Amino acid sequence: MGYTAKIDRELCVGAGACIESAPKAFEFDDEHIAVVRPEAEEEPDGKLLEVARECPATAILIYEDGKEVDIFG
Numbered sequence: 001m002g003y004t005a006k007i008d009r010e011l012c013v014g015a016g017a018c019i020e021s022a023p024k025a026f027e028f029d030d031e032h033i034a035v036v037r038p039e040a041e042e043e044p045d046g047k048l049l050e051v052a053r054e055c056p057a058t059a060i061l062i063y064e065d066g067k068e069v070d071i072f073g
């Protein structure tokens, strides 16, 4: 199984960079906070990693087999 993404709702500032980069994987909810769409599973791991690194609030957490991935490691 590949990477999965989660959004830390406390950290997301609604900048929208993730939605611009990967509109199939992320969208805003009605509170203007990003949420992960089911289609995120179809994104390559490298793409999810790239989007997580681009988030200005480091609000996108990446997991592999239930363990958090160090996105800047």
Ligand code: SF4
Binding pocket: 007, 011, 012, 013, 014, 015, 016, 017, 018, 019, 033, 034, 054, 055, 056, 057, 058, 059, 060
């Ligand atoms: S890029 Fe980060 S701060 Fe901006 S909407 Fe996405 S998760 Fe939120």
